[in-house]
Amino acid sequence: KQEVTQIPAALSVPEGENLVLNCSFTDSAIYNLQWFRQDPGKGLTSLLLIQSSQREQTSGRLNASLDKSSGRSTLYIAASQPGDSATYLCAVRPTAGAGSYQLTFGKGTKLSVIP
Amino acid sequence: NAGVTQTPKFRILKIGQSMTLQCAQDMNHNYMYWYRQDPGMGLKLIYYSVGAGITDKGEVPNGYNVSRSTTEDFPLRLELAAPSQTSVYFCASSGQSNQPQHFGDGTRLSIL
Numbered sequence: 001k002q003e004v005t006q007i008p009a010a011l012s013v014p015e016g017e018n019l020v021l022n023c024s025f026t027d028s029a030i031y032n033l034q035w036f037r038q039d040p041g042k043g044l045t046s047l048l049l050i051q052s053s054q055r056e057q058t059s060g061r062l063n064a065s066l067d068k069s070s071g072r073s074t075l076y077i078a079a080s081q082p083g084d085s086a087t088y089l090c091a092v093r094p095t096a097g098a099g100s101y102q103l104t105f106g107k108g109t110k111l112s113v114i115p
Numbered sequence: 116n117a118g119v120t121q122t123p124k125f126r127i128l129k130i131g132q133s134m135t136l137q138c139a140q141d142m143n144h145n146y147m148y149w150y151r152q153d154p155g156m157g158l159k160l161i162y163y164s165v166g167a168g169i170t171d172k173g174e175v176p177n178g179y180n181v182s183r184s185t186t187e188d189f190p191l192r193l194e195l196a197a198p199s200q201t202s203v204y205f206c207a208s209s210g211q212s213n214q215p216q217h218f219g220d221g222t223r224l225s226i227l
Contacts, residue, residue: 004157031213032213034215034216036218041220041221042220042221043119043205043207043218043219043220043221044158044205044207044216044218045218046215046216046217046218049214049215051213089157089158091158093213101146101148101160101163101165101171101173101212102160102163102173102174103158103160103216104157105157105158105159106157107155107156107157108157
């Protein structure tokens, strides 16, 4: 059974710092991996989606990488801002077949960016 | 720019009552999903649909039912509410199964 782990559970950094959030998964047979942001009391906002054939995706100050063989993904946030404060979740989708629509989510990393 | 709309936002039920959580999307997405999120836990898939008239179970379907009569709507039904169903429920949709999922703001449900 696929398990997704995000470490650390919480992270506090000063404004302007570059930071890396980690996501690891136990089964490398994934179709894609998605990073989400969740603000308190809100739903999830998709940030980046990396297909299994890709190594990284970039959007603005965000860069996500994927290493399937080692079961790891990182989300790099450049020049962090207080508005980046939120919980960041990663989720993996298994390869096609039974249960292939079922994303497995990590528990998230709660990020606080201190002004 | 409505995206995925969930109603109600909050609800308190008594044990044994029933209710329907509504979900509507205006993006003409084929795929729709229902998740629950419990404190300190990852999201769990309850049911999903790949198009109107087609639904299937996710990881935690017990105690829930769904229907998909139109592309836009995907309601989630609780027949006999139990305290274990206290959770935050999220509806999501995607255009294709390999595209990003778009989430609603959730329904916070307490069962007492």
